[in-house]
Amino acid sequence: xxKKVSLVVSDLAGxxxxxxxxxxxxLKKIDYDVEVVGFLFGKELYALPPxxxxxxxxxGTDYPQFFSSTRQLLQKLDGDIIYAVKPKPTSFxxxxxxxxxxxxxxxxxxxxxxxxxxxxxxxxxxxxxxxxFYRDIFKENGALxxxxxxxxxxxxxxLVPNADAVTIDTQFLQQRFGGVYVPNGKDxxxxxxxxxxxxxxxxxxxxxxxxxxxxxxxPRPHKGVEDVLMALDKLNQPDLRLVIVGxxxxxxxxxxxxxxxxxxxxxxxxxxxxxxxxxVAAAHVVVVPQRxxxxxxxxxxxxxSDGMAMAKPVLSTRVGDIPDILGDTGYLVDxxxxxxxxxxxxxxxxxxxxxxxxGQRAREKCVEKxxxxxxxxxxxxxxxSL
Numbered sequence: 001x002x003k004k005v006s007l008v009v010s011d012l013a014g015x016x017x018x019x020x021x022x023x024x025x026x027l028k029k030i031d032y033d034v035e036v037v038g039f040l041f042g043k044e045l046y047a048l049p050p051x052x053x054x055x056x057x058x059x060g061t062d063y064p065q066f067f068s069s070t071r072q073l074l075q076k077l078d079g080d081i082i083y084a085v086k087p088k089p090t091s092f093x094x095x096x097x098x099x100x101x102x103x104x105x106x107x108x109x110x111x112x113x114x115x116x117x118x119x120x121x122x123x124x125x126x127x128x129x130x131x132x133f134y135r136d137i138f139k140e141n142g143a144l145x146x147x148x149x150x151x152x153x154x155x156x157x158x159l160v161p162n163a164d165a166v167t168i169d170t171q172f173l174q175q176r177f178g179g180v181y182v183p184n185g186k187d188x189x190x191x192x193x194x195x196x197x198x199x200x201x202x203x204x205x206x207x208x209x210x211x212x213x214x215x216x217x218x219p220r221p222h223k224g225v226e227d228v229l230m231a232l233d234k235l236n237q238p239d240l241r242l243v244i245v246g247x248x249x250x251x252x253x254x255x256x257x258x259x260x261x262x263x264x265x266x267x268x269x270x271x272x273x274x275x276x277x278x279x280v281a282a283a284h285v286v287v288v289p290q291r292x293x294x295x296x297x298x299x300x301x302x303x304x305s306d307g308m309a310m311a312k313p314v315l316s317t318r319v320g321d322i323p324d325i326l327g328d329t330g331y332l333v334d335x336x337x338x339x340x341x342x343x344x345x346x347x348x349x350x351x352x353x354x355x356x357x358x359g360q361r362a363r364e365k366c367v368e369k370x371x372x373x374x375x376x377x378x379x380x381x382x383x384x385s386l
Contacts, residue, residue, distance in 0.1 A: 004033040006079030010090035010148060012057050014041025015218070017049075018302065019112045019169075020085045021273070022184065024053045028085075030383075037076050039069065039090050047246075048272040060090070062145040070094050081383065083108045087160055088115060089152045096162060106386040107143045109163035111173050112184070114298035116157070119150040121294050126151045164386055167379070169300040170321050180382050183325075184300040185375040188367045190274070191309035196281035205268060210241040211349060213315075214283035216276065216306050218248040219257060222296045224289030224317065229261040230338035231345060239370050240345070242287070245279055246270040280310045285348055285355075288316040292335040296320055308366035313348050313355040315341065325370070329362035331355075 005027050009020045017038070024034045036053060041060030050056050058073045060066075073094055082105050084095035092109050099107060116124060129135060136144040141290065143149055166179030174181060202208050213232075219225040225244070232240055243266045246255040258265050271279060280286065286307030290296040299318040304325055307314040314330035316322050323332060331348065333340035348355045368374070 001034045003080040004078065005081045006077045007034065007036045008073075008077065008082060008084045008091045008095050008185045009036060010086050011037030011041045011046075011060060012036075012038040012055070012109065013040055013044065013060075014087075015045050015046055016086045016091070016112075017045065018047045019110065019184070021047060021049050021053060022302075022375075023083065023085070023110060023182075023379075025050055025187065026185070026372050026379055028052075028379045029372055029376045032081075035079065037073060039073065039161050046092040050273045060147075063147065066147050070097070075099065081106050081386075083110060084163075085110045086093060086113065086115060086158050087111060087153070088148050089156055090147050092159070092163070093147075093152075093156050093306065096159060099162070106164045106383075107162075108165045108167065108382075108386075109160060110182070111177060111179065112169045112300065114173060114176070115148075115153045117294035117298055118149060119153075124150055124154075126154075132190060134216065153220070165382055167382070170298055172298045172320060180378060182375055183268050183370050184305055184377050185370045185372050186304045186305040186309040186366060187273075188288075188309045188363070188371045188373075191277045191280070193281065193311040193363070196278050196310075198281050201278050201282035205243075205279065205282050207241070207243065207266065209239065210266075211237075211239050212241055212243050212282055212284045213345070214243045214245065214280065214285070214307075214312075215303065216245040216280055217286055217301075217303050218246055219244060219253055220248060221253070222291050222293040223301075224259075224291045224335065225257065227289045227291070227336060227338045227341055228287050229257065229264055231341035232261070232264040234338060235340045235345060240264065241266050243268060243283070245276075252383060254288065276306065277310060278313065280306050280312065283307070283310075283312050284308075285345070286312045286314050286334075287341075288314060288322070289333075289341060290319040290322065290335065292317075292319055296335075300325070305366055305370050307359075308362040308370065311356075311359040311363040313359050315344055315348070326362070329358055329365050331358070337385050 039060035040057040084092040167182040168179040317335040
């Protein structure tokens with residue numbers, strides 16, 4: 001009988017679900033039954049899950065109702081292995097409670113981000129006045145009623161050693177927390193350029209006649225999309241477009257980008273993972289312009305492996321692990337450098353044959369180091385050791 005893994009997600013309306021869905025694909029590849037169980041603090045899923053992945057959601061609530069929500073979620077965790085995604089109270093914290101029951105199950109923690117980096121990292125301190133502290137606890141929208149308040153994130157980080165194993169996806173996280181390196185891989189069989197016709201994809205998605213720079217994800221300030229748009233202003237070439245796929249569900253950041261740079265932006269709707277290869281096939285260049293921030297250093301951008309797997313020229317920045325991931329198979333610029341981005345865009349389109357060769361080498365590297373098969377081998381050994 002197959003063993004089952006319960007992947008626990010802090011918020012299915014948030015970005016952590018993307019990593020959870022990727023891990024679910026890998027675990028199925030090594031013949032585990034998989035369920036993704038999590039709170040839903042928004043109205044809809046952040047990302048559309050791959051086919052044949054079971055999704056179970058519990059409404060996300062603030063304290064004190066969160067205790068009741070936690071009981072509901074715990075009742076749904078029937079895996080032989082519990083795999084918490086992100087060290088948050090709403091995922092790892094809830095998962096730790098499974099170690100208190102009679103049925104002792106191995107607990108793995110996955111970290112694909114440094115959660116405190118969103119609040120300033122080690123510099124963040126909670127020092128309220130007595131009056132503010134009272135408001136944070138007792139007022140209707142008090143800050144400490146939110147289960148993943150940064151104060152609780154600080155506390156939960158101290159409990160990381162209580163996991164039976166930890167997986168991480170960047171050197172930054174490994175140096176800080178230890179753990180086994182499991183990069184953000186890609187289904188390189190699905191993401192195979194030989195299966196798709198670039199011109200047909202551009203026609204299908206209304207991109208005919210454009211030279212397409214693609215950002216296949218949700219823009220956030222640290223992801224540097226503004227630097228690409230400033231580069232397009234500098235180049236001022238009417239057939240260039242930045243195509244954003246999905247967009248951000250968190251705020252109005254997309255709208256603000258469109259308000260200022262709408263002439264360069266084409267936005268495509270959120271799509272299931274099975275549709276992404278055909279969409280990425282429409283790109284001439286995949287852009288991953290991370291800025292030099294704590295948050296960016298802690299991340300392995302999934303968009304890198306999108307472009308690499310599809311043998312696209314990838315234009316990115318010298319931030320975190322990106323230079324090691326791309327090596328000489330892509331185009332690197334300094335962070336926060338629109339002028340350098342503009343120069344590289346011109347270089348790529350003036351030397352498309354060389355760019356295509358780099359893209360092919362990027363795919364070869366992706367197949368070797370960042371495929372689901374590579375992830376599966378690592379996870380299989382890890383789980384066997386528990």
